[in-house]
Amino acid sequence: MFETGSHDGRTTREGIRIHAREDFACMHRAGQVAARILDDIAEHVFPGQTTGELDRLITEMVAAHGATSATIGYRGYQHASCISVNHVVCHGIPGSPIPPSKHEGRGRGNDVLIDGDILNIDVTVIVDGWFGDTSRMFVAGRPKPFAERLVKVTHDALMKGIEAVRPGNTFGDIGHAIQAYVEAQRMSVVRDFCGHGLGRVFHAPPNVLHYGRPGREATLEEGMFFTIEPMVNLGRPETKVLADDWTAITRDRALSAQFEHSVGVTASGVDIFTLSPAGRFYPSMG
Ligand code: MF3
Ligand code: CO
Ligand code: CO
Numbered sequence: 001m002f003e004t005g006s007h008d009g010r011t012t013r014e015g016i017r018i019h020a021r022e023d024f025a026c027m028h029r030a031g032q033v034a035a036r037i038l039d040d041i042a043e044h045v046f047p048g049q050t051t052g053e054l055d056r057l058i059t060e061m062v063a064a065h066g067a068t069s070a071t072i073g074y075r076g077y078q079h080a081s082c083i084s085v086n087h088v089v090c091h092g093i094p095g096s097p098i099p100p101s102k103h104e105g106r107g108r109g110n111d112v113l114i115d116g117d118i119l120n121i122d123v124t125v126i127v128d129g130w131f132g133d134t135s136r137m138f139v140a141g142r143p144k145p146f147a148e149r150l151v152k153v154t155h156d157a158l159m160k161g162i163e164a165v166r167p168g169n170t171f172g173d174i175g176h177a178i179q180a181y182v183e184a185q186r187m188s189v190v191r192d193f194c195g196h197g198l199g200r201v202f203h204a205p206p207n208v209l210h211y212g213r214p215g216r217e218a219t220l221e222e223g224m225f226f227t228i229e230p231m232v233n234l235g236r237p238e239t240k241v242l243a244d245d246w247t248a249i250t251r252d253r254a255l256s257a258q259f260e261h262s263v264g265v266t267a268s269g270v271d272i273f274t275l276s277p278a279g280r281f282y283p284s285m286g
Contacts, residue, residue: 031273
């Protein structure tokens with residue numbers, strides 16, 4: 001027998017796993033736990049709250065669902081969420097001091113949210129061995145108009161990417177849809193981080209780029225599962241990772257936002273596994 005390294009299904013020549021019809025229900029269960037946790041954390045986001053406390057609550061919620069955190073113990077990471085405030089692009093560490101933004105000379109030196117902060121909360125859970133990975137933006141208090149606009153453009157960019165998901169389209173079509181929309185709004189797409197295949201693993205092929213050209217990259221097939229998770233900056237796209245080896249910030253320290261869904265390619269289009277059960281995916285909803 002020829003050992004392919006997979007115990008069922010098949011993988012494409014790009015190494016992308018093709019899942020079975022019955023696997024969609026498993027992904028839906030995992031995705032809905034992650035999405036429900038983001039629904040439930042919303043009421044805890046307010047000025048004066050700390051990112052450390054938000055992560056503590058998320059850790060409890062993961063356990064209450066009988067799920068496992070995919071991020072605790074992942075490459076040495078120790079938290080059930082990433083919380084990325086203002087100009088933090090991704091992988092912000094809950095409980096760590098919020099790094100100084102362009103507008104705050106010395107920084108606040110703590111993890112306390114203040115009025116007008118925008119923050120991404122990213123949660124990945126494992127349910128019965130399947131991974132659900134989703135993130136959205138939240139606002140502490142009242143957003144500044146430019147911050148609100150960034151959040152809306154980033155959300156809409158993710159949905160434009162998802163609209164390009166159907167068999168026969170390519171990953172380049174997804175990236176192009178996102179990039180074209182974001183740049184038309186005079187904002188920029190981060191190149192240094194991408195979406196990823198997932199399923200019974202956290203990060204698998206392909207790299208899902210949030211920029212690109214129509215018709216490029218691998219062709220989408222029914223049964224592919226992956227995330228789309230564009231990061232959009234108000235300034236330039238360049239990022240840098242801080243000395244903690246996780247926190248990525250914008251080099252120009254201008255604001256950044258991100259939304260993430262886990263999706264599957266169906267025969268006719270797309271199945272979004274991480275839709276908000278409460279319809280609260282975008283901050284102003286509900
Ligand atoms: N959930 C993140 C993603 O979208 C990964 C976080 S890995 C961590 O891929 F270790 F930083 F938590
Ligand atoms: Co992800
Ligand atoms: Co994520």
